[in-house]
Amino acid sequence: MSRFPITRLGHSHSPEADHRLRVENLHVHYGAICALKDVSFEIGCGHCVGLIGQNGAGKSTLIKTIAGLNRKLTGSVTWRGEALAQVKAEVAYLPQIDEMDSFFPLTVGGLVEMGRYPHLGARGRWRALDDEVVAAALSALKMEEFRGRRLYQLSGGQLQRAQIARALAQEAHILLLDEPFAGLDEPSQRLLGDLLRELAENGRLLLVCHHDLKAVPELFDTVLMLNRQVVAFGPTSEVFTPDNLANTFSAREEDPHV
């Protein structure tokens, strides 16, 4: 099993009490449709959380809302006691790789450099420090040799790793990943699973949308089972049970019973 020297980035930390993501009474509506209903949960960093649910259960909506992409919401999302919207550089949103325009004129190096932009602003001067962080992020993901490659020259697994390298260059504490395993072959899935676990062990918080139930216990130490509202939330070994699965994947009623 390969080990990535992720600690080389120097911004990892051991889980601390104040590093907590708190989602409280979150409601999201699209017109008359209720996408998320009264979602509340709280988690410290150092975890790899799987968001489990069927299509339309609100997994993507939840991740996008936490990423600050959804302004039509009630409730609150806070990180270390502050509204998450105030500390945007601490959150990295990684969309599905098939949403990415891989013919955009961009190399892997250019993509990872984008991670520094929130720290630099639109016009701030690029510093030697930024070069160092980008190099460390590329090396943490063993992507140095791909630095000059165009995005369309990468496999799905490599694209996903390039995105994660960008999140590391951003020095984000929270990584929000939308279906990162979709479309990857078996070895790439295993490699990515190891990587996500290691990022969590190094003190980051990962929230991962995931629809394939097979590998859930190996991939995630915590699961949030979602059916427009929270069906179950907790350590995978405790809440990933047949009963909860049945509720998560049951047909939705107007007002689902929990």
Added chain:
Amino acid sequence: MFDFLDYSFNQRALLAAAVIGFSNGALGALVVLRKNSLVISALAHALLPGIALGILVFGGMNPFVGFFGALFGAMVVGLATVYVARAGLLDHQTALTVLYTTAFAGGLLLLERLPGYVQLESWLFGNILGLRNMDLLIAFGVSFLITLCLAWHRRDWILYLFEPSVAASMGVPVTRLNYLLTGLMVLGLVTSLQAVGAVLSAALFIIPTATLLQWVKSPRSLIWGSGLLGSGAGLLSILLSNAFDTQTGPTIILLLGACFIVSLVFRPAR
């Protein structure tokens, strides 16, 4: 060979072609990367009813009437399109098509009532040799503004163009950039209208970027490279159209089209 520069209208045309070619070529990189190539063609048509309205309201044609009329027509159609699309009522292209064809139809009815149709013809097909000092000044102003906006937001543009959702999550003002890009497109179109006319004006934006897209590895080099290509093609075609006594507008576009074909034939292996 450079005798023709003794005439001030040729000097103005040369300056205008270089400046308009640069800013619109550079802006075109954003238009192409945002996949707005069709939008800019549609907007070019939306300018005309605005100009017609301006002439009708102010009773005659002058650079200000033309400029602000075109601005008004395209702003109304462009901004209404962004609004309708953002409200989730229709997709962007459908909204645009509804609005610009409606506006154009209204413009056609206005045209019948106008005196001085000949002047209007030069808006349709361009007349870079007919530029007055005031036209040139407006072109300089617009080009400066476009270039400034591109440089001012440079990293924001790149994030916005590549992945709007990631950009928004990083705090980039995506909505504001969306409106700004539309506004700059309109401004740029008004200046290329004078150079090559409504029918061909989208080409000044699209072809330089389409030519370079196979060759560059970063959005930054695409933006400024497209500007340089647009500027160079503009300058060269003024010389060519003088040497071969051809119309300037079509000469610019044909030269750019030739560059595109050459770049496609010799493109690097993928």
